[in-house]
Amino acid sequence: MTKQIYGEKNGLSYTLHGDYYLPDLELNDEEPVYGKYGIMRKQFLKEHRSAKYQYLVLTGKLTEHLNQVDKEVREKAEILMEQMAVQWGVTEELKMQDQMEWVRRMNTIKNVAEENILKNGVYK
Template sequence: MEQMKQQKGEFIMTQLTYQKNGDYFIPEITLDEQPEGTLTKYGLMRKEYLKEYKGGTYSGLLLSNKLKEHLLQIQQQAEERLEVLMEQMKKSEGITEELKAENQMLWVQKMNNIQHSAEEIVLTELIYS
């Protein structure tokens, strides 16, 4: 069976093929290639946010087969931004390797505080926007 597809004012004929399965003919449909990469914390958080609060955007990305690409891009941006923010905050707070050697508990406390603050910024700017 031939199907007509319209792209930018042109009609393109595509050939649909079917596979017989018992008494039924099932169309052989293939999905577009998905980008390589595994979704981690920030990608999964973004996906859940889109699904819960931005249903139209989520559906549009899913139907256009661009959801994973979007999630991987946001994930990469979030990880890079977190790294930059943490380095900037470490410098402004004066956290050094000397502090780590002198007082490990204080160093851990300050680093945890910085990580939490930087992560809140990343979540607000990238994940939940």
């Protein structure tokens, strides 16, 4: 039997240990760095898309995927909040006149935008 083989389908190399071929996996010593939405995406993948999660882990692309999702979702949320603030008339003038109303509207905008983003970005 050959000591090492390469899996064409999944792109992993394997080494013979006893009677079994085990994948040659390397642990990444770096601590993964991703934000709130990356963490939420990871949990979603673990619970609802386990095949995709396992594929990303085995190919070493999980952290890259989570960082990409986190970045995209943050950018979309920021753009959506800016658009909604204009649409709902939340301006600096309102902030000067009635701070509590401005805070209420901004919190509502943030919650609506985040709910939309979670459905369309993290939990897809």
